[in-house]
Amino acid sequence: MLYHVGINGRNYRLELVREQGGWQCRLDGRRLAIDAVLAGCDRLSLLIDGKSYEIKRERTPGGTYVWVGNAGYAAEVRDPRSLLARKGKAGDESGPRKLVASMPGKIVRVLVEEKARVEAGQGIVVVEAMKMQNEIKSPKQGTVQKLMAREGANVNAGDVLAIVE
Amino acid sequence: MFKKILIANRGEIAVRVIRACRELNIATVAVYSDADRASLHVQKADEACHIGPSAAAESYLNIARILAAAERSGADAIHPGYGFLSENAKFAQACADSGIKFIGPRAASIAMMGSKTGARREMEKAGIPFVPGTSSGLESIAQAEQVAAGIGYPVMLKAAAGGGGKGMRLVPSRAELRAALESAQSEAQRAFGDSEVYLEKAILNPRHIEMQVLADEHGNTVYLGERECSIQRRHQKVLEEAPSPTVDPPMRRRMGEVAVRVAQAAGYSNAGTVEFLVDQQKNFYFLEMNTRLQVEHPVTELITGLDLVHLQIRIAAGEKLPLAQNDVVIRGHAIECRIYAEDPDNHYFPSPGKITLLQEPAGPGIRHDSGVYENWTVPIDYDPLLAKLVGYGTDRPQAIARLARAVGEYFVGGIKTNLSLFERILSHPDFCRGNLDTGFLDRLLNSDAAAAKIDHSEIAEIAAIAAGLFAALDSAAASASSGGSAADRGDAGGNGLASWQRAARNEALR
Numbered sequence: 081m082l083y084h085v086g087i088n089g090r091n092y093r094l095e096l097v098r099e100q101g102g103w104q105c106r107l108d109g110r111r112l113a114i115d116a117v118l119a120g121c122d123r124l125s126l127l128i129d130g131k132s133y134e135i136k137r138e139r140t141p142g143g144t145y146v147w148v149g150n151a152g153y154a155a156e157v158r159d160p161r162s163l164l165a166r167k168g169k170a171g172d173e174s175g176p177r178k179l180v181a182s183m184p185g186k187i188v189r190v191l192v193e194e195k196a197r198v199e200a201g202q203g204i205v206v207v208e209a210m211k212m213q214n215e216i217k218s219p220k221q222g223t224v225q226k227l228m229a230r231e232g233a234n235v236n237a238g239d240v241l242a243i244v245e
Numbered sequence: 246m247f248k249k250i251l252i253a254n255r256g257e258i259a260v261r262v263i264r265a266c267r268e269l270n271i272a273t274v275a276v277y278s279d280a281d282r283a284s285l286h287v288q289k290a291d292e293a294c295h296i297g298p299s300a301a302a303e304s305y306l307n308i309a310r311i312l313a314a315a316e317r318s319g320a321d322a323i324h325p326g327y328g329f330l331s332e333n334a335k336f337a338q339a340c341a342d343s344g345i346k347f348i349g350p351r352a353a354s355i356a357m358m359g360s361k362t363g364a365r366r367e368m369e370k371a372g373i374p375f376v377p378g379t380s381s382g383l384e385s386i387a388q389a390e391q392v393a394a395g396i397g398y399p400v401m402l403k404a405a406a407g408g409g410g411k412g413m414r415l416v417p418s419r420a421e422l423r424a425a426l427e428s429a430q431s432e433a434q435r436a437f438g439d440s441e442v443y444l445e446k447a448i449l450n451p452r453h454i455e456m457q458v459l460a461d462e463h464g465n466t467v468y469l470g471e472r473e474c475s476i477q478r479r480h481q482k483v484l485e486e487a488p489s490p491t492v493d494p495p496m497r498r499r500m501g502e503v504a505v506r507v508a509q510a511a512g513y514s515n516a517g518t519v520e521f522l523v524d525q526q527k528n529f530y531f532l533e534m535n536t537r538l539q540v541e542h543p544v545t546e547l548i549t550g551l552d553l554v555h556l557q558i559r560i561a562a563g564e565k566l567p568l569a570q571n572d573v574v575i576r577g578h579a580i581e582c583r584i585y586a587e588d589p590d591n592h593y594f595p596s597p598g599k600i601t602l603l604q605e606p607a608g609p610g611i612r613h614d615s616g617v618y619e620n621w622t623v624p625i626d627y628d629p630l631l632a633k634l635v636g637y638g639t640d641r642p643q644a645i646a647r648l649a650r651a652v653g654e655y656f657v658g659g660i661k662t663n664l665s666l667f668e669r670i671l672s673h674p675d676f677c678r679g680n681l682d683t684g685f686l687d688r689l690l691n692s693d694a695a696a697a698k699i700d701h702s703e704i705a706e707i708a709a710i711a712a713g714l715f716a717a718l719d720s721a722a723a724s725a726s727s728g729g730s731a732a733d734r735g736d737a738g739g740n741g742l743a744s745w746q747r748a749a750r751n752e753a754l755r
Contacts, residue, residue, distance in 0.1 A: 124714060137712075139601055146708045153705060
């Protein structure tokens, strides 16, 4: 299997082949002897050159993180053979962008109206959680195509609040 | 002894009290709001009673509903924990009127300490040391100069009706006094409609040190040593330790004796805490008394070997204190971290949500009082305290080392926590030397945070390999259960599924 892995924005080319009892691994062409054991859901024990690494995978509404000991990295894995992955990637660059609630809370204010012109970084809605208010800002310059957020409504992490195009 | 205790609280402190009750063979009743049906305290109690909607005002702060739950369940006592109704004199009185024992002081003691001016009057009568200054407004600049000369510069001007720093001026010397007084008075007038300003000795970089007291209902009062609580953010304690690195045995005895006098002047019974400000010359001044169990009580428990919740219950049941002042012996050192659901990268904004992965520390000298579990969703409605992690050691360096080691073992996934902050505090040279004051944390947070984040590219490579392995294992798992729907593979993704996971899944299903 070939993966393109992005770690904190840097890209790696990773080849993984299952062999009996283990994995054959090439990272950017370099061959590495790795020994991996699944230690529970989203937990991995990894031995490389006799060094032991405790690995955790954290899945959040904002993306996936891989933790090596206490160091966390934003991780993105693409399978270049998959058309879907390429499409998904392209969709992120331009076109409509979603405003997503990063945490559950209550919408206390909606600062713009539908079809309004907004600047990148302009506040769109204010979400309150645990008695503190957080302004959710527009990810880009454009027009508020759709406004799902309603004042007083409760939202969950990952809920789409608005779409800016 | 009581047969059944209702715990009028939630989260880690409710679990803490339930554990003590179980150890004493007392049945427990948990109360819960709509948001807390799945909370840990409901699962740990013998009985659980729904008391209303998520908003605290309609549940955990609703005296009538809590008393109704106590009567319905046949509880003969109520433990209020901390926060919510724990320092509400009306609640303590309502319990007494309903014939249910309130585990805490009498309503009159709570009421006395709840009023700043009332408390100051009573404590002045008892000869308790306050920050030197005037207890009424300044009449003239001449009077201000006279008072300031008497107590010594620097002095602080404060609005009598004040709050939030309005009408407050630090005055380093006599030359600045007149201008500072005039501007403080006019600012106080604008902010509060009241220009009254009084003057106090300015305590620069104070320490916040508090003394635990314990009193029975037969007139016996002891102190159990101090806690250093100088590590604060926005007046919120973040880390506490006992004993204080700056307090020696003679100072402990003097502070303890003052704290006992405060408790006696208030007619106090049960567990309480007397808070002091301490200046750089180690003078201490009475600040206020907290008439309840404190969040940071475990550090005192570890260094005294006493269980404060057991003692609270036994005192409330009418027992005499089982120990005299001479029996209180301090041994070792303990430090507590308050683990909050907060985002360190977003000004410590609360970060509620689902805990997708939880790895809790253990091992020698570690106590972990938690109110959470893996797959539980931290509700948006309450204080973001998740757990308290306490390290104990023979001495302060060992306690720090054990706690730092445990912080490294601790992992909370899915939500943000302030765990990384404790790595920074516990490794800071000033902290390790015991050089603490209430400005420590602000200075730390304003210093270069980026320095703490070194990206070892070697480790990033390990992360890349691990990310690929997870993807490969995901697709292997998906093909093993080929035909099964994606939905039965856990809901951790939801609509937030990373595109690489979708891709891997899609791959396996082809």
